[in-house]
Amino acid sequence: MTARIVLISHAATTALQRAAFPMDEPLTDQALRRLTTARPLFSPPAATTTTPRTPTTAGRPPRTADEGTVTTNGEQGASKSDGREAPALEEAAALGPSARKVLCGPSQRCLQTAAGLRLEAEPVEALRDWDAGRWAGRTLADVQAEHPEDVLAWLTDPASAPHGGESLLALLDRVTAWLATLHDAGRTLAVTHPAVIRAAVVHALDAPPQAFWKIDVPPLAQVTLTSNGRRWHLRLSAP
Template identity: 50%
Template sequence: MTCRVVLVAPAITPSMRRARFDDGDSIENPESVALSLPAGRPVSSPSVRCRETAAALGLDAVAEPALSGLDAGRWRGRTLGEVGAAEPEALVRWLSDPGAAPHGGETVREFCARVTGWLETAGRTTGRTIAVVEPEVVRAVVLHALGAPEAAFWRVDVPPLAATEVTGGPGRWNLRLGQAGA
């Protein structure tokens, strides 16, 4: 049987509006969050914004640590502009080298490996999983499904409440564009 994983990006937060590395703030206007999703096993990244988005969507999601966002180390809570002004070379290195972690956190390479490990494990089950996850988790899954290099990580834009579906199983994933579950 085929496994289906629908990834839903969190609703907008004040940090996202300011291009700030996640600092644990809440989503804006939870009462306006709406998406038509198929039934499935609900999971989420453990962040406040993902848990709140899942709840706003009516999902009783279990927080999955492997779906945590990319650890930005000492840059957490700072904006890209602040980091760029204080550490321009470090920021450029981090954005261009998947193996770099000048912030003392996680590399893009390590992050992608963690997310891929979760996806491959989830792919051993049949049915559908609905996962409310950080935008970078969606990026990592898309790269894995397409066999794209980690250097393409920052080239995948994931807007708030975007739904992305992958189907398949361990070692073979297909990216499904369009309405999730259709």
């Protein structure tokens, strides 16, 4: 069976605006409004309409890392929402009602994004964000001013975790292990974090770890991966 996964990056947060490593935090008010624009694309047929799951904070981890630029947990080049999310989500929307699995990260921002898109998503621990350890809640500029050598190691050595959280190699291994469970899973839709999506792309392309820093994933971006049962491929959508 050919598998297909559509990965959707959660909507924008205050950490993105602050260029900070966040703790678990909600979406911004503007991001919640953007979700109402994209929501109709994900509405299932009338005959199968279901009540969306209300996002909760139960069981979420105390800290996660988030999106941004190279100044926010390495989310290089990510920018604020410009209102063009709906067209970018068309393929994910087409998959949404027919997906065999609808998953999301356990963080508040992923749960809110899924609920805002009217998706009944199952929280999955493997889709949690990159753990920034002691840097959570701080801007990269502040950390770099105090510990420039630690930041340099974090950006250049995939095995390094100077913040005491998760190294890049550990993140890549976690995402690779999760993808390995889905080769025969049919169609899957997953709302997750930019770092998780970037790790999935690195794995699909069999790229070196440093390629992670060259991938930009803005809020509500979507990436499609397909599997022939043995390996994953990056799929680009036609206009």
